Structure formats: structure tokens, C-alpha cells
Amino acid sequence: MSTNTVASRMERARNGVGVSGGGSINPRKKKRISPRTWTLVAFAAPSLFLLVLLNLYPVIYAGIQSVRDGDLINPGNFVGLQNYTDVLTSRSFWNATRFTLIFTIVGVFGSWMVGLGLALLLRTKVPGGGFFKVLLLLPWVVPVVVSATSWNWLVATPQSPLPMLAQSLGMGNVLFLADPVLAQVTVCIFKVWVSFPFMMMMMSSALASVDINVYEAAKMDGATNWQAFTGITMPLISRSTYISWILMTIFCVNDFPTIFLLTGGGPVDATTSLVVLAYRTVFQNFQTGPGVAIAFIMTLVLVIVSVVLYRQIRKVNVE
Amino acid sequence: MASQSNGAAFTRRGFIGVAGGVAAAGLLAACAPSGGGGGGGGGGDGEIKFWNMPWGSPAFNELDEQITLDYEPEEGLGDASYQVIQWANFTQTFASAIASNTGPAVSSGGGTQAFQFEAQDKIAYADDLLESWKGTGLYDDFLPGLIDTLKVEGGYAAVPYNLDMRVIWYNEELMEQAGATPPTDWPSYLEACEALKAINVYGYGTGAGAGAFTGTHALVSWMINNGGGLFNENQEPDCVTPANIEAMEFVLEMVAKGYVDPASATYTSANVESQWEARTFGMGYNGGGLANNIGGEVGPVLRVNSPLVAPSGDKGALFFPNSIMMYTNTPNQASSEAFLTYYYENMAPLWTEGTGIGLPPLKSITETPEFQADANNVKIIEEWQPIARTWAAPGGDALFFGVTTVDGTPAMDTFTQSILGGSTDATAALTRLQTAIEDALA
Numbered sequence: 001m002s003t004n005t006v007a008s009r010m011e012r013a014r015n016g017v018g019v020s021g022g023g024s025i026n027p028r029k030k031k032r033i034s035p036r037t038w039t040l041v042a043f044a045a046p047s048l049f050l051l052v053l054l055n056l057y058p059v060i061y062a063g064i065q066s067v068r069d070g071d072l073i074n075p076g077n078f079v080g081l082q083n084y085t086d087v088l089t090s091r092s093f094w095n096a097t098r099f100t101l102i103f104t105i106v107g108v109f110g111s112w113m114v115g116l117g118l119a120l121l122l123r124t125k126v127p128g129g130g131f132f133k134v135l136l137l138l139p140w141v142v143p144v145v146v147s148a149t150s151w152n153w154l155v156a157t158p159q160s161p162l163p164m165l166a167q168s169l170g171m172g173n174v175l176f177l178a179d180p181v182l183a184q185v186t187v188c189i190f191k192v193w194v195s196f197p198f199m200m201m202m203m204s205s206a207l208a209s210v211d212i213n214v215y216e217a218a219k220m221d222g223a224t225n226w227q228a229f230t231g232i233t234m235p236l237i238s239r240s241t242y243i244s245w246i247l248m249t250i251f252c253v254n255d256f257p258t259i260f261l262l263t264g265g266g267p268v269d270a271t272t273s274l275v276v277l278a279y280r281t282v283f284q285n286f287q288t289g290p291g292v293a294i295a296f297i298m299t300l301v302l303v304i305v306s307v308v309l310y311r312q313i314r315k316v317n318v319e
Numbered sequence: 320m321a322s323q324s325n326g327a328a329f330t331r332r333g334f335i336g337v338a339g340g341v342a343a344a345g346l347l348a349a350c351a352p353s354g355g356g357g358g359g360g361g362g363g364d365g366e367i368k369f370w371n372m373p374w375g376s377p378a379f380n381e382l383d384e385q386i387t388l389d390y391e392p393e394e395g396l397g398d399a400s401y402q403v404i405q406w407a408n409f410t411q412t413f414a415s416a417i418a419s420n421t422g423p424a425v426s427s428g429g430g431t432q433a434f435q436f437e438a439q440d441k442i443a444y445a446d447d448l449l450e451s452w453k454g455t456g457l458y459d460d461f462l463p464g465l466i467d468t469l470k471v472e473g474g475y476a477a478v479p480y481n482l483d484m485r486v487i488w489y490n491e492e493l494m495e496q497a498g499a500t501p502p503t504d505w506p507s508y509l510e511a512c513e514a515l516k517a518i519n520v521y522g523y524g525t526g527a528g529a530g531a532f533t534g535t536h537a538l539v540s541w542m543i544n545n546g547g548g549l550f551n552e553n554q555e556p557d558c559v560t561p562a563n564i565e566a567m568e569f570v571l572e573m574v575a576k577g578y579v580d581p582a583s584a585t586y587t588s589a590n591v592e593s594q595w596e597a598r599t600f601g602m603g604y605n606g607g608g609l610a611n612n613i614g615g616e617v618g619p620v621l622r623v624n625s626p627l628v629a630p631s632g633d634k635g636a637l638f639f640p641n642s643i644m645m646y647t648n649t650p651n652q653a654s655s656e657a658f659l660t661y662y663y664e665n666m667a668p669l670w671t672e673g674t675g676i677g678l679p680p681l682k683s684i685t686e687t688p689e690f691q692a693d694a695n696n697v698k699i700i701e702e703w704q705p706i707a708r709t710w711a712a713p714g715g716d717a718l719f720f721g722v723t724t725v726d727g728t729p730a731m732d733t734f735t736q737s738i739l740g741g742s743t744d745a746t747a748a749l750t751r752l753q754t755a756i757e758d759a760l761a
Binding site for chain 2: 071072073074152156157158159173175177178183260261262263264265266267268269272280283284285286287
């Protein structure tokens with residue numbers, strides 16, 4: 001009996017076998033693993049083993065710590081979800097969540113807007129364009145310890161350059177780090193400054209992939225620059241944009257040094273983000289369980305946000 | 320084709336074999352007990368691992384290492400090795416090493432580190448060591464009351480190593496320029512601040528930003544100065560007391576009158592020092608080494624003030640008896656004790672050669688000509704050390720595990736920043752602090 005009927009080809013397709021492919025379509029028949037597959041598995045095994053050892057083991061261990069009342073050395077007793085309950089009912093957690101949200105939204109969209117703007121500007125051929133590109137990458141390349149120290153020098157004391165400038169402009173003694181609201185603003189601006197080069201690179205590569213002929217066609221159809229930007233550029237770079245948003249969201253939520261080095265989370269907890277709170281809970285209050293619980297909650301939220309944005313990317317691809 | 324096939328097969332098998340070998344070796348290495356003999360604390364062949372912190376300039380650790388490596392143990396006792404542990408993330412460094420039994424046998428560390436690890440049964444008590452020092456005169460060489468600050472219920476958790484004092488400093492030139500005299504009590508402190516303000520200088524120079532704990536220490540110093548403090552005689556937090564409220568109201572008064580730099584709440588230690596250097600700070604609490612740290616033109620005109628008489632009539636201040644501790648993870652406790660005896664008998668050059676370490680714990684070192692040459696240090700030892708109290712004040716002087724909830728903790732940072740920001744009242748701030756400490760201890 002021939003197997004090359006339309007029905008059988010459909011069946012093959014449903015079973016993942018090419019319509020032109022031969023071979024059995026009986027799903028009950030045990031599939032033999034080829035030597036090639038074994039070889040590939042053998043090649044991957046050491047890496048997988050190390051991955052499990054280095055990534056999964058700490059996560060499992062941390063998960064265990066989050067349901068115990070131990071400290072940095074002793075595992076302590078099992079307390080169920082008590083640590084999670086304590087964390088979710090504490091005011092400091094929600095204050096930190098609020099600031100993390102502000103910090104992330106400003107960090108992601110602020111750096112994206114600056115990065116995209118500069119990427120568009122850098123498409124224009126100007127003398128020394130390469131030099132400017134390197135210069136603009138510096139905030140991303142320079143270690144954040146150095147950047148934070150420089151920013152502290154710029155804003156911390158009344159004799160620092162920016163407070164002096166503000167004073168000379170008649171704004172009085174501006175407390176960039178000591179005023180809770182201004183400290184939040186300063187930290188967010190610092191984050192945008194540190195992060196925009198990454199966005200600039202992502203957007204530059206996305207813009208480079210857009211066919212210039214599309215713009216020329218649009219121009220011939222009478223489209224304005226703004227219409228070309230919103231109707232052509234944005235849709236065509238949307239995939240890269242969503243990916244960069246996902247990455248920057250992860251960077252912002254997990255960003256410890258930017259905040260800790262500049263303000264230490266102060267004044268009066270105004271700039272304490274979730275990751276800073278987790279650090280302080282574990283390493284300054286020595287409360288491992290609640291600290292790890294905060295980290296797990298953060299991870300869960302990050303996964304949800306990433307999945308939502310990733311689905312958006314798939315939607316864009318389908319469209 | 321045949322050769323290619325053979326080659327490919329050989330490569331695969333070879334690769335898998337090597338990879339498997341490496342993985343197995345790694346696994347075996349990870350599972351193998353660390354160190355020799357009694358675990359990681361021993362190092363090789365019963366060696367004592369001594370971990371010390373950068374207590375001064377780079378010259379400190381160079382000299383300290385030399386002293387350590389010059390140790391020649393008696394027959395049957397272990398040698399000593401030396402490791403500098405940086406302050407950055409030192410808590411994690413010690414905790415992870417001790418948890419995995421790869422930590423030191425002897426170390427210095429954070430001010431409350433011994434109590435933290437004592438509570439986890441990782442500390443070898445120093446009772447026998449101190450007892451042995453009674454016969455050699457070393458025990459009596461410690462400054463009065465110092466050893467007992469490290470006594471906990473189970474025994475002596477550590478041995479005093481260097482003293483980190485919080486004292487009032489003033490810039491002599493600025494005080495003269497302002498026509499102010501060194502204060503003797505709280506009202507005269509306010510008068511000096513008023514005079515300094517007239518020449519645009521802050522009379523209460525402090526900082527409580529990222530990693531700067533001096534601001535907190537200064538607030539607790541005011542409390543202790545007034546007969547208050549954070550813990551009662553039962554070692555329970557007792558923050559909302561009349562003495563503490565009066566002290567914090569005094570600081571809030573200074574904030575309100577503009578004697579405190581409004582940006583102080585977020586000043587790092589470097590910012591604070593830069594303000595002293597810029598002659599913006601004319602007076603304030605700081606560590607005993609401020610003048611040496613500032614150096615330049617300003618360092619030589621900085622003077623240690625005498626302790627103030629508080630409204631209560633008391634004269635207390637806060638200090639930290641930094642210590643050296645021994646761990647249960649040692650190849651041999653006798654080796655740990657023999658090394659520490661050698662170290663304390665030979666550590667004087669760390670102070671006499673000006674390496675920048677805090678004040679010495681031994682009277683014999685404070686009596687050396689080199690130490691006596693620094694008038695500020697002499698004043699601190701003569702006037703401040705006798706009246707200084709620990710975190711345990713006013714209930715006692717012996718430190719305990721509970722003080723880890725106030726030493727560099729977020730609760731204390733928040734408290735200090737709220738006071739220096741002037742955005743609270745004393746009772747409310749102290750009540751919040753009380754609650755935070757109670758929660759941390761629960």
C-alpha cells in the first residue's frame with residue numbers, strides 16, 4: 001500500500017515529519033536514538049552538568065533558605081511561607097517596590113528615548129562620527145564604581161559643581177542627594193545616563209537593518225519625516241525595541257551598585273529598591289529567609305514582565 | 320573518507336573522556352574536605368590561618384604580615400599564614416568561609432563580628448588564653464575595663480585589638496577666627512556653633528550616607544553622653560528614654576538652627592572629610608584618626624576637644640573595641656593561642672611606626688615616646704577612653720549578639736537620616752528605632 005497519499009502526508013506533517021519525507025508514521029513504534037544524537041548529547045552533557053551545578057543548585061538552595069528562619073551560616077528551622085507573608089505585609093517592601101517601579105520605568109524608557117534619539121542622530125554622516133560613538137559609549141563602558149564616585153563628586157556637597165551651578169542660577173541650596181524626592185530623581189537620571197549607550201547600540205543595529213528604499217518609497221508617496229518615523233521606523237524596529245526593553249527591565253530591577261554606591265538607599269529609604277532591600281535584609285540585618293524571599297518575589301515579577309514582553313515580540317513577528 | 324570517519328570517532332571519544340574526567344575531577348574537588356587536619360582553618364600541616372583587615376595605610380598590612388610570618392612556633396605547634404581581607408563585603412567573605420569550614424583560625428573583623436559568630440557556635444572562647452596572660456603580665460597591660468567588653472555568657476568571645484573612638488574634634492584656626500572657645504558642655508557647644516555659623520562654618524560636622532556610619536555613632540554618643548544609650552541592663556532595646564529624647568532634641572535644635580550641613584544625611588565618609596578639608600566643618604564627632612586622615616594644611620590644626628558634660632551631669636561617649644577572635648575551626652587550639660600570645664607581645668610596631676591603625680589596647684604602647692608625641696591621641700586615651708562606653712550602654716559595657724541589630728544596620732541609617740534631615744521629632748524617631756530593633760531581634 002502506498003503511503004504517499006494526501007491523508008498520509010497530512011498525518012506526517014502533524015507528526016513533524018516533512019511531507020516529502022519517507023519512513024513510518026506509526027507513533028507507537030519506538031523511535032531509535034541515532035548515534036549522532038548520542039554524540040550531541042555527550043557533547044552537551046558536561047556543559048549541562050556545569051549549568052545545573054552553577055545555576056540550579058544555588059537557586060534550589062536559596063529556595064530552601066527562603067522558607068527557613070536561618071542566617072548566613074545556620075540553615076535554621078522550616079517556617080513555611082512565613083517569610084513571604086512577613087515581606088509582603090511590611091511597609092518597607094512596598095516602599096521599595098514603589099521606588100523600583102519608578103526606577104525601572106524611568107530607567108527603561110528614559111534610556112531608550114535618549115538611546116533612540118542618539119542612534120537616529122548618528123545615522124547622519126558627520127565628520128568624526130566614530131569618535132562621537134566611542135565617546136557616547138563611555139558611560140556604559142566605565143565601571144559603575146567610577147561613575148558613581150564621579151556623580152557623587154558632582155552633586156553631593158554644596159561645593160560640588162551642580163549645586164554651585166544651581167546656586168548661581170538663583171535656585172538656592174539644591175540638595176540633590178539629601179532631599180528624598182530629589183535623590184530619587186538624581187538616581188533615576190544617573191541610571192539613564194549609565195544605560196543610554198546600551199540602548200543606543202541596540203537601536204543603531206535595529207535602524208541599520210531597515211531598508212532605505214522603504215523611506216524613499218514613502219517620501220515619493222508624500223510622507224513627512226514624522227510619518228516615516230511613526231509609520232516605518234518604529235514598526236520595523238519594534239522587535240529590537242521590545243528585546244531592549246526586556247533586557248533593560250532586568251538590568252534596572254537587578255541594579256544594585258548604581259543605587260547603593262550613590263545613596264546607599266537613603267535618605268530615609270527614599271531610594272531603597274527591592275534588590276537593595278534584599279541585600280540589606282540579608283547582609284546588614286542578617287535575616288537570610290526574608291531577604292531571599294524578596295529576591296524570589298523579584299524574580300517572579302521579572303519573569304512575568306519578560307513573558308508579557310516576549311509575547312508582544314511574537315505578536316509583532318506574526319503581524 | 321575512512322580516515323575522516325576514524326578521526327571523528329576518535330575525537331568524540333577523546334573529548335567525552337576528557338570532559339568526563341574534568342567533570343569528575345571537579346566534582347571530587349568540590350566534595351573533598353578542604354585543608355588538612357581539622358579543616359580549612361588549618362591550612363597545610365596544622366598551619367594557623369590569620370586573616371586581618373586593612374586597619375591603616377598599606378604599610379599596616381605589610382608590617383603586620385611581616386610580624387605574622389616572623390612567628391616561630393614551638394615544637395608541635397603550627398606556623399601562621401597571613402591574609403588581608405578587604406572591608407568591601409567582608410561580612411560575606413567571613414560568613415561563606417566559615418560556613419564552608421575554609422575560614423581562618425584567628426582573625427580580626429567587624430566590631431560585632433565575634434558576637435555574630437559566637438551565637439552560631441563558631442567562636443573558640445579566649446578564657447584560657449587570657450588566663451595564661453595573667454601570669455605574663457600581658458593581661459594587666461590592657462587598658463582598664465577593655466577586656467570585659469568582650470565577655471558574653473559563654474566566655475570571652477574575643478580579645479581587644481584596637482580602639483575605635485568617637486570624639487569631638489574642632490578646627491583650632493576656625494574657632495579662633497570665629498572668636499569661639501572649645502565647648503565644655505551642651506550650652507557652650509551651641510554657643511560655639513553660633514559663632515562658627517557667623518563665619519559660614521558648620522559646628523556639627525557629620526555624615527550618614529552610603530557606608531558612612533559616623534553620623535549614627537555621633538547620635539548614640541550624644542545619648543550616652545547624657546547617660547542614655549540603646550540597651551538596658553537586661554540587654555533589651557530601650558531607646559525611648561528621657562535621656563535619649565533630650566539628646567536627640569539637642570541635635571534637632573542644631574539642625575533647626577542651621578548648625579548642621581543640610582546635605583549631611585547622605586554624606587559619605589569621603590564627603591565628610593572633604594568638608595573638613597574645605598574648612599566648611601569647624602567642629603563635630605569623628606573617629607580618633609581624623610587629623611591624620613585629613614592631613615595637608617587642615618590636619619595639623621584639628622584638635623580633640625575634652626568630653627562634654629551633659630545636662631544629666633554625665634560624660635560618656637561611644638567607642639568600639641575592635642577585636643581579634645579565635646574560631647573553633649582550627650587545626651589546633653593550642654596553636655591558635657600560642658600564635659596570639661606571640662602576636663600581642665610583638666604587635667607594638669603597628670602603632671609606634673605610625674601605620675594608621677586605631678588606638679592601641681595596651682598601656683605599654685600608649686606609654687611609648689612615639690605614641691606620646693601625638694597630643695590628640697594622648698588626649699583621647701587620657702580623657703575619652705576612661706569614660707567611653709560600648710553599644711551596650713547604658714545597661715552595661717559587655718557587648719552581646721543584640722548589638723548586631725544596631726551596628727551599621729538599615730534601621731540605624733534611617734533613624735540617623737531622619738534626625739539629620741530634621742523631618743521628625745525626637746520621640747517619634749526613637750519610637751520607630753525601638754520598633755525596628757525589636758523586630759530585628761524577634
